[in-house]
Each structure stands twice: as structure tokens, then as C-alpha cells.
Amino acid sequence: MFSRLKRLLRALERDDVRSISRRYFISNGFDGALTSVGVAVGSYLSGVPDGLTVFKIGIGAAIGLGTSGVWSVWEIERAEKRAELKRIEHAMLTDLDETQIQRQKAGARQVNALMSGMGPIIGIVFPMVPFLFEGATLSMRDTTLISIGVAVAILFIFGAYLADISEQNWIVAGARMGLAGIVVAVLNIILPG
Amino acid sequence: MLDLLKPHDPDVVTFAESVAGCEGVSGVNIVLVETDKEVQNVKLTIEGDSIPVDSVHETVEDLGGTVHSIDEVVCGDILVEESETPQD
Numbered sequence: 001m002f003s004r005l006k007r008l009l010r011a012l013e014r015d016d017v018r019s020i021s022r023r024y025f026i027s028n029g030f031d032g033a034l035t036s037v038g039v040a041v042g043s044y045l046s047g048v049p050d051g052l053t054v055f056k057i058g059i060g061a062a063i064g065l066g067t068s069g070v071w072s073v074w075e076i077e078r079a080e081k082r083a084e085l086k087r088i089e090h091a092m093l094t095d096l097d098e099t100q101i102q103r104q105k106a107g108a109r110q111v112n113a114l115m116s117g118m119g120p121i122i123g124i125v126f127p128m129v130p131f132l133f134e135g136a137t138l139s140m141r142d143t144t145l146i147s148i149g150v151a152v153a154i155l156f157i158f159g160a161y162l163a164d165i166s167e168q169n170w171i172v173a174g175a176r177m178g179l180a181g182i183v184v185a186v187l188n189i190i191l192p193g
Numbered sequence: 194m195l196d197l198l199k200p201h202d203p204d205v206v207t208f209a210e211s212v213a214g215c216e217g218v219s220g221v222n223i224v225l226v227e228t229d230k231e232v233q234n235v236k237l238t239i240e241g242d243s244i245p246v247d248s249v250h251e252t253v254e255d256l257g258g259t260v261h262s263i264d265e266v267v268c269g270d271i272l273v274e275e276s277e278t279p280q281d
Binding site: 087088090091092093094096099100101102104 | 198200202203229230231232254255256257259
């Protein structure tokens with residue numbers, strides 16, 4: 001257990017592993033945050049009577065997208081890293097099973113899959129939390145608006161983070177990402193159904 | 194002195210550190226001889242009072258490298274340099 005954790009932390013030190021994990025995390029987190037906006041607005045518009053029900057629906061979506069994130073990336077990276085290893089084996093004319101390079105690739109795959117799964121969970125669970133407070137003080141309308149706000153804030157943070165690593169203007173990049181949340185909310189309102 | 198073929202990753206620094214970490218090895222020198230698309234050919238010079246050949250082999254293989262050949266070995270109580278011959 002401890003050695004596995006050490007291997008994951010060692011993998012996280014590598015730039016290439018961080019870069020791929022970052023992409024999966026942001027991409028799936030983006031999916032998650034927009035899904036949460038859809039769940040929140042859709043639930044409100046279709047007249048779901050209490051916040052707890054919306055929260056449960058959101059958690060169901062988080063489980064689905066989180067599992068999808070881990071599972072798909074696990075399989076994608078298994079194939080990609082296996083192909084890389086085969087290419088090196090072909091050039092080396094040797095078997096690289098049970099070598100450090102093979103263990104490194106396995107560790108990288110685990111980190112990629114973990115980060116891919118964490119993205120949508122963060123992107124959905126946080127925006128769903130306001131629905132737990134629906135009741136005496138907050139109405140369904142209030143919690144829906146707060147939930148959209150939280151999702152937009154998460155999207156803004158994703159954008160600002162991407163801007164930070166690519167030396168762009170973090171306010172502009174954050175606003176560009178956050179805008180997606182508002183667009184999804186508006187689309188949910190204006191589209192039929 | 195070993196002639197090695199290794200993948201680009203792990204890099205020569207990791208290679209040098211790992212081989213230098215073998216018991217009985219006092220120092221290591223790695224020189225890049227040739228770089229290919231996927232692999233690198235390096236010359237690995239190891240010095241030490243009692244170099245554990247098997248352990249060095251295992252370390253190199255664990256790092257994904259292959260020993261092509263052992264090109265020079267010096268052992269005994271005194272350091273013997275390579276002699277020049279008329280063919281040289």
C-alpha cells in the first residue's frame with residue numbers, strides 16, 4: 001500500500017504525467033461542472049420539490065461520470081503506454097516487462113486515471129452541495145442559482161489555472177471557461193423540454 | 194567499461210545514479226555515444242574496488258537497458274593500461 005502510494009507520488013513528479021493528468025482532470029471536470037448545471041436547472045424547471053432529491057440525482061451523475069473518467073482513461077492509457085513500450089522494445093530488441101520503465105508507465109496510468117475520475121466528482125459534488133441547504137432559509141430557486149454560481153466558479157478556477165500554466169491572462173481565461181456554465185443554464189431554459 | 198543500449202527514459206542522470214548506488218561501485222561516468230529515435234547508445238565507465246558485475250547488470254536491465262558488450266576490464270593489484278601493438 002505504502003509502496004504503491006510512493007510510486008504514484010513519484011509518477012506525479014514527472015512533467016509528462018502531470019501534463020496528461022491535468023488535461024484529463026480539467027476536461028472531465030469541465031464535463032462534470034456543466035452536467036451539474038444541467039441537473040440543477042433541469043430539476044428546478046421540471047419541478048423537483050426538494051433539494052435532497054436534486055443532490056441525490058447529482059451524486060448519481062458524479063458516480064457515473066467519475067467511473068467513466070477512471071475506466072476510460074485506464075483503458076486508453078493501458079493501450080497507449082503498451083504501444084509506447086512495444087515501440088521501445090522493438091528498438092531495443094528486448095523484453096521490458098518487470099523493468100523500471102514498465103513500472104513507471106503503470107504508475108503514470110494510475111495517476112492519469114485517478115485524476116480523470118476526480119475531475120467530474122469535484123465538478124459535480126460542489127455545485128450540488130447548496131441543495132442540501134434547501135428548506136427553511138433557501139428556496140429551490142435560490143439553491144439552483146447558488147449551484148449555478150458554484151459551478152461557474154469552478155469553471156472559472158479551471159480557466160484561471162490553465163491560464164496560470166500557459167502564462168495567459170487568468171481573468172480572461174477564467175471568464176471564458178465560466179461563460180460555458182452560464183450558456184448551459186440559458187440553453188436549458190430556452191430549449192424545449 | 195560497458196557499451197549500453199538504453200531507452201531515452203530514464204535519462205543518463207538516473208542511470209548514472211542507479212549504477213553508482215550499487216555496492217562496491219566508487220564512481221560512474223556515462224558518455225552519450227549515439228541517439229536514435231527511441232534509444233540511446235552510451236558508454237558506461239565504472240570504477241570501484243570490487244565491482245559486482247551481476248548487480249550492475251541487474252540494475253541496468255531493471256532500468257530498461259541492455260549491455261551490448263563489456264569493452265574493457267582492469268583488475269589486479271596494479272592498474273594496467275592497454276598496451277600499444279604494431280597493429281594499432
